Amino acid sequence: MSKVLHSFLTESMAELRSQGLYNEIDTVETANGPIIKVNGQEQEQINFSSNNYLGLATDQRLKAAAVEAIRNWGVGAGAVRTINGTLKVHTQLEERLAAFKGTEAAISYQSGFKCNMAAISAVMDKNDAILSDELNHASIIDGCRLSRADIIRFKHSDMDDLRKQAKAAKGSGRYRKIMVITDGVFSMDGDIAKLPEIAEIAEDYELITYVDDAHGTGVLGNGAGTVKHFGLQDKVDFQIGTLSKAIGVAGGYVAGKKSLVDWLKLRSRPFLFSTAIPPADAAAATKAIELLMESRELYVRLWERANYLKDGLQQLGFQMGNSETPITPCMIGDETMTQTFSRRLFEEGVYAKAIVFPTVPKGAGRVRNMPTAAHTKEMLDQALAVYEKVGKEMAII
Template sequence: MERMAKELQQIRSHGLYRSLRTIESAPDARVQIESKSLIMCASNNYLGLANHPRLIDAACNAIQVFGTGSSGSRLITGNTVLHEQLESQLAGLKGTEAAILFNTGFMANLAVLSTLLGEGDVIFSDELNHASIIDGCRLSKANVVVYRHNDMADLEKKLLQRVGHGGNSRILIVTDGVFSMDGDIARLPEIVELADRFEAWVMVDDAHATGVLGAHGGGTADYYGLPSDNVHVQLGTMSKVLGAEGGFVAGSQLLVDYLRNRARPFIFSTALSPSVIASAGTAVELVSKEPERRVRLHEIARRVRDGLSYLGFQVLPGETPIIPVILGDPERAVEFGQRLEANGVFAPAVRPPSVPPGTSRIRLTVMATQSDADIAQILNAFTRVGQELGVIA
């Protein structure tokens, strides 16, 4: 106990202590947080579907028919027609033969990496991949080679070093589609080209890309116009754009059948509740039928990103609704977030270990449901706080 107390004190002294905030309203463009009405600028609810009336109705109807819980794993008592329908919908969204559900995106990454790879195999992983990919790589017991972020020359060099000697090792290149802290997009066509040369599989985690990128909202492969069979494993979540919870993997029927029979996180987990599945299925419909939500989202992202850059903030380049404003020092970032909140904007600081040391930031995210008045208030708040703290002139 004394050791834990000392470690927590050390975390506090470095400005890295974390505590929970209490949200008292539905997830929307504006939320009630501890009795304050704030513009939400830290949510992954990019299209504003998490409190959409149709999703709520679908969840309520599912409870009336199927009850509140699934009662068991998918392979025993937890499989309903709703689960099967959603998997079919997700495969359609991704343009793949099949899909399989997991209880979280984190579990989906653990499942794929620990099931498909093992000792003697090689995983090439982007240095900024999500923690769930990192943990999945560790769990797989494969050899892990980390390449510099989005650096295709470095990936090629390391592929040549590790793969050019032949052998029967399975090779996987894994990357986030949209990187959650930087907001940039993986260079997927070049990754696919390298994978073809070195007879490797490609896995992309589209947690922040599904419903956001692509002409059809299909994610990173859709964004680049890549055939789905060029990307062997497409992973996503229902907890962001789709406004529900859970994760999924889309790919060939063979891949899905194999995961259903071998992936321990699937076999030994109670299935997601019917209400969650029903609401996610309705969200997939809205993603497909209401592309104007995506258009609005990207319009808002451009306006906010351009506005902050014009004001003089250090904004990482990109075109997604994740807009990182780099402040460097964790204490400064925390103070900046607190002052934003005092100005009606909820965008807390992101600090190590979520980001590398020296890159603490405000990870600003925007939503399709935010109004022009919301955008103006966001930019005004950043202007005021940035001037107060000497971040901008």
């Protein structure tokens, strides 16, 4: 290793450690369900750190679908989609996604992150502008940068500011196209985008509408997501999602008009130059979507568990910000205290990771809890007892 690189890495990581910003990566040694074991320890942990909202990552029906797909199709697609990597399991997945999302068509990608890298830059360019919520996910930010469009940030969920920025961008006459882009559910705070107001502003100023619903799919709209929650399928041009959170598998998708999907197949680079998602993932994700379309059972159970945990933490005196979804942050503030709080929870059998800068702004550290449909009320009661013990011990409550 060069001396310059060694010096940079050593000094930079030491600085992160001193600020409480160094993230230790744990090894989960069991399936990522409601109870896990971590780093070789015998003690089991109540798991509040996965995005496995509906418990589908370990669902036997999805496992069976994946195994059957491996038997029939092998472990890999073998090529990019445009050569001969489009297998029947991929087209079946996309047909179910379109029906699930209430759109004409859908296209699948290797991850939700790649969706944003692919879709934004395939449509927007240096002649355009993108109005982006200031708390949008990192993948949206990177996708916007890749497009080379002018990026105009508006204050988080501030519709007056969005209208002001849209009016100025439209009135400048500088841009060929203008897009407004937002998360459907904001992953660190759990609040929901104001999509009806966004759609109205978009109509007034002829904006392209783009919603990343990674944390809304499976969680809102009877499982179909934030756009369906507000009944805006005909008002939103791009519905972006991941197959790795509530769906429980891996991959991502864009849903919208057939002409949009056809264009993405011609111009989105991850589709053109990266091998398709494995057949097992496509089949398991299809099964998950079919289960959500057939029954609200997991959806209802998720919300029951989430509300139970939120009510318990609130009664204990924890501050949870403005969450409107199962995402349940316990706001701490100071980064070092946040890391210490998370470690103490771990020592007592609750696995809830500290979330600090750069994932959230400095001084906004929190422990983020992700209750799932797979948690039992007994697990939640046990976790609440730990939160009470550690919270009082550290004078947080």
